Amino acid sequence: MYLNKVTGWKKSISIWMIFAILSVIIQSPQIFSKGYVLGVDSIFHMNRIYETMMQLKTGEFNYFISLFSYQQSARIVNAFYGPGMSYILGALLLLLGSWVKFQLVTSFLVNIIGAYGVYRIAKKLSMRDSLAILSGAIYMSTYFVASWNIAGSFTGIGNMLIPYVMYYGIGMLVDKKHNFSVLGLGLSMGVLLQTHVFSSLLATLVLLPCVIYAFIKTTLKKEFLFKMLFSIGIAILLSLNVWLGMFYLLKDNQLLQTVPLDLLKNAVYFLPEKGNGQANIGIVLSSLFFFQVINLIINWKNINNTIKILMTTGSIFLLVSSRFFPWSIFSKLFPALESFLQFPSRLIIVPTILLLVTFEYTCKYLKKEMVLVVLGIATFFSISIAQDRVMSRMTEWNSENVLASPNKKPSNISAKELRNIIRSSDLGKILDVVRKGTSDYLPLKEPLSNQDFELFDPYSKYWEYVINPNPNFEKKVSDGDIIVSWESGDEEIINVPIFKYEDTVIKDLSSGKNISVRTTDIGTIQLNANEVSAIRISYPIPLTIKISIFISGITFIICLSYTIINQVKKNI
Numbered sequence: 001m002y003l004n005k006v007t008g009w010k011k012s013i014s015i016w017m018i019f020a021i022l023s024v025i026i027q028s029p030q031i032f033s034k035g036y037v038l039g040v041d042s043i044f045h046m047n048r049i050y051e052t053m054m055q056l057k058t059g060e061f062n063y064f065i066s067l068f069s070y071q072q073s074a075r076i077v078n079a080f081y082g083p084g085m086s087y088i089l090g091a092l093l094l095l096l097g098s099w100v101k102f103q104l105v106t107s108f109l110v111n112i113i114g115a116y117g118v119y120r121i122a123k124k125l126s127m128r129d130s131l132a133i134l135s136g137a138i139y140m141s142t143y144f145v146a147s148w149n150i151a152g153s154f155t156g157i158g159n160m161l162i163p164y165v166m167y168y169g170i171g172m173l174v175d176k177k178h179n180f181s182v183l184g185l186g187l188s189m190g191v192l193l194q195t196h197v198f199s200s201l202l203a204t205l206v207l208l209p210c211v212i213y214a215f216i217k218t219t220l221k222k223e224f225l226f227k228m229l230f231s232i233g234i235a236i237l238l239s240l241n242v243w244l245g246m247f248y249l250l251k252d253n254q255l256l257q258t259v260p261l262d263l264l265k266n267a268v269y270f271l272p273e274k275g276n277g278q279a280n281i282g283i284v285l286s287s288l289f290f291f292q293v294i295n296l297i298i299n300w301k302n303i304n305n306t307i308k309i310l311m312t313t314g315s316i317f318l319l320v321s322s323r324f325f326p327w328s329i330f331s332k333l334f335p336a337l338e339s340f341l342q343f344p345s346r347l348i349i350v351p352t353i354l355l356l357v358t359f360e361y362t363c364k365y366l367k368k369e370m371v372l373v374v375l376g377i378a379t380f381f382s383i384s385i386a387q388d389r390v391m392s393r394m395t396e397w398n399s400e401n402v403l404a405s406p407n408k409k410p411s412n413i414s415a416k417e418l419r420n421i422i423r424s425s426d427l428g429k430i431l432d433v434v435r436k437g438t439s440d441y442l443p444l445k446e447p448l449s450n451q452d453f454e455l456f457d458p459y460s461k462y463w464e465y466v467i468n469p470n471p472n473f474e475k476k477v478s479d480g481d482i483i484v485s486w487e488s489g490d491e492e493i494i495n496v497p498i499f500k501y502e503d504t505v506i507k508d509l510s511s512g513k514n515i516s517v518r519t520t521d522i523g524t525i526q527l528n529a530n531e532v533s534a535i536r537i538s539y540p541i542p543l544t545i546k547i548s549i550f551i552s553g554i555t556f557i558i559c560l561s562y563t564i565i566n567q568v569k570k571n572i
Helices: 008-033 042-058 083-096 099-124 129-141 143-151 155-174 182-193 197-217 221-238 240-250 282-298 305-321 327-333 344-357 368-397 415-423 429-433 450-456 458-467 543-571
Strands: 474-478 481-485 493-499 505-508 524-528 534-538
Touching (some): 008 099, 008 143, 008 368, 042 083, 099 129, 129 344, 182 543, 197 221, 221 240, 450 458
């Protein structure tokens, strides 16, 4: 095989090229249709990314409040949700200038980066090149990675990066002295924290058995502990703005939780079909997973400790992610999980990685050629299914609805007009046409229990207080603040579609004086209509937050520079 004859950067480029070709095959229906998948979570994240793009484009910055997105409502989202990655994606959107190009490029990058991450893990476990590539290809084609493209789910971005953190945990098990890269572990975790906090918590849970086993086995316990603390320190410095930003907001605000969901309903189930979502994983992965679990049980005595730990961890996460786990009981004992976890099926990413990369070890009784054939067939079907998912979305794109289900096209616009708007270089126009009342992190007056969430109905309130009245107000951005003006009517009290957090400053535009306001139950402001007709909304950034952003940025530049220099030296 050609790959066995090349090494170093030539081999790496060859692997990247293979994954690139497979990604193009998966995305080909969208490439040829020049279409866009506006999925269930797309509008929420499009607003986030549009916000950072516009801040970069105009030079009007505010780390906390949304100046250009979410109806310019001064809502806080990005400070809570992957601030570092949101600015990277904003820069990419600014560069590409089109939502269609942005989706194609980012989906392509998610595919190949995720696949290469799994390939690296497989090679760390001494898997053959052919099987390592097939493992990466299967991972690339799963719904859990494709969810960024198919549904606009940011979990897909997190799943792209999780393998790079797991790589260093597995390295601890494989190395005879249980050594690992301090910088590699710290940098990968720091980047993941700047992307998706839930994914970083999931990666931490996977690292735990690796760290515990390596610590028990190593004879250099003090050195191991020091290196681990050093890695944690790097990760904290890289994500310092994330932690301080969350602390700063949570200490003085009562924020609305994400929508609570039925955990059992959103857990993984196994059906003999192709698999069309995060919960229904389909016949290919179901077959591979159960084959691995049965192999683990039957051949327990013949499997080495490293593979036992990885396969056992994968099997436990497979159980916990599924409907076989008593989620109905757990949701009653720990109701916060309904909002924090929402989808137990998110946990399936762990067995997907661990049971794939250990496949060769559990099949030693089979001929090498047979293992290659089995994994090759699985890859073929998996890639085909992934392509079909994109094809289905393009069927919706070309339909009268245009948008991916369950979204509904606005009735006041034609399908052709909507497609043209999405393809337009006016990136903000689609956000004015397709709107959604997603209510995450809104400022409440008092805590809201999961039981009362449906009755409270924040989605409808968002439409009532923000989306519907917003056209009646003129908003513009100046010096990182939002200026809002309106024409006075007959109302005594006017509801202004602006959110008020504890440290949001609201001033009368004409006098420059602070004004006190009442707030609705979702945190939008109410004013006496006859007293003021224009206001300035600002959100001062504390010095500690500014310093934390600077420290995170400098730490990232130093770590990345050191990593690149080291890689260049190795390949010279």
